[in-house]
Amino acid sequence: MSITAITPISAGAALRIFLTPPAGAIAWRILRLASDTFAGPSDPLAAVVHAGVSKSVLDDAGLVDGATYWYRVYYWSGVAWTASASVSASPTATYTDESEDALTVLRDRLEAGLLVEVQRGNLVHVDGAIPVLTAPPIYDDTRFPVVTVHLQNESPTERYIGESLLGDEGETDWFTGAATDSQGWLAETTLTVMGWSLNPDARKDMRKAIRRVIVANLPVFDEHGLLNVSFTQQDTEDFQSYSAPVYQVMTTFTCKTPILVSAPAAGNVTDVTLTADAIF
Numbered sequence: 001m002s003i004t005a006i007t008p009i010s011a012g013a014a015l016r017i018f019l020t021p022p023a024g025a026i027a028w029r030i031l032r033l034a035s036d037t038f039a040g041p042s043d044p045l046a047a048v049v050h051a052g053v054s055k056s057v058l059d060d061a062g063l064v065d066g067a068t069y070w071y072r073v074y075y076w077s078g079v080a081w082t083a084s085a086s087v088s089a090s091p092t093a094t095y096t097d098e099s100e101d102a103l104t105v106l107r108d109r110l111e112a113g114l115l116v117e118v119q120r121g122n123l124v125h126v127d128g129a130i131p132v133l134t135a136p137p138i139y140d141d142t143r144f145p146v147v148t149v150h151l152q153n154e155s156p157t158e159r160y161i162g163e164s165l166l167g168d169e170g171e172t173d174w175f176t177g178a179a180t181d182s183q184g185w186l187a188e189t190t191l192t193v194m195g196w197s198l199n200p201d202a203r204k205d206m207r208k209a210i211r212r213v214i215v216a217n218l219p220v221f222d223e224h225g226l227l228n229v230s231f232t233q234q235d236t237e238d239f240q241s242y243s244a245p246v247y248q249v250m251t252t253f254t255c256k257t258p259i260l261v262s263a264p265a266a267g268n269v270t271d272v273t274l275t276a277d278a279i280f
Contacts, residue, residue: 003073003087010181010263012093014060017049017071022082025075027053033070036086041074063091094263098182100225102189102257107132107149109220110193113213114147123209124202137196139242145197145206157188157256184260186227193231193251203247207233210251227256 004018017030031038031046038046049071050057063069069091073084111132117123118130125145131137132147195206214231221229231253238246 006089010095098260109217117209152190156185158186179265181265182262189257191253195249207249225258229255
């Protein structure tokens with residue numbers, strides 16, 4: 001008749017409580033205090049975490065990472081209350097982001113590829129390299145041509161049972177045996193790549209260079225987990241926003257991107273104990 005375990009939730013500020021109710025218990029109350037000073041099942045100073053029959057309960061009501069909390073369960077038999085031993089635990093955030101950011105990957109590959117295009121003489125820039133920015137350029141402070149990359153949209157497109165993207169084998173370190181718990185999905189990601197030039201001939205060269213760089217990097221995108229890469233291109237102009245005409249080529253880059261958050265786990269499940277309750 002005990003609290004079997006209390007485990008921190010990797011997101012932080014939350015604890016999960018596992019119970020093994022004693023024989024004859026028909027319901028129970030889980031109480032929480034900042035110290036082990038419980039005064040019974042109706043303790044007015046204690047927070048009621050759960051009142052019911054759940055054997056796995058999540059507590060995320062006002063918890064603070066690093067603080068110590070005490071829990072006690074009072075089981076009701078229909079006649080009397082029976083108290084469990086008190087157990088303490090501290091919530092902590094342990095998650096890490098293992099996602100691939102498609103914008104970062106594409107920006108870096110464009111920067112490297114456009115440098116090659118300048119070195120080969122396919123593109124010209126007074127500084128010897130074409131800047132690849134993540135925000136629109138300020139006209140008076142910019143030496144053209146320039147390229148910008150923006151996130152247009154990212155949304156879940158493929159999800160899996162239990163949000164498990166890697167599966168059990170992908171959640172175990174083959175060298176150390178350490179286990180991780182991960183959640184995530186494949187996201188449909190759309191990026192907008194804009195090449196900015198001051199004349200239409202430079203725009204034409206920019207359009208072809210961006211296309212070459214993307215196609216040349218298909219193996220790199222695949223290695224980073226960017227799947228089903230596709231893109232479209234179109235020319236456009238802006239004769240109003242700046243003091244001189246700006247000729248643009250817009251590339252819409254789409255792919256599926258793994259979004260994954262992981263945290264250390266106690267270990268993989270190896271044995272299961274099943275208790276059957278007969279209900280008539």
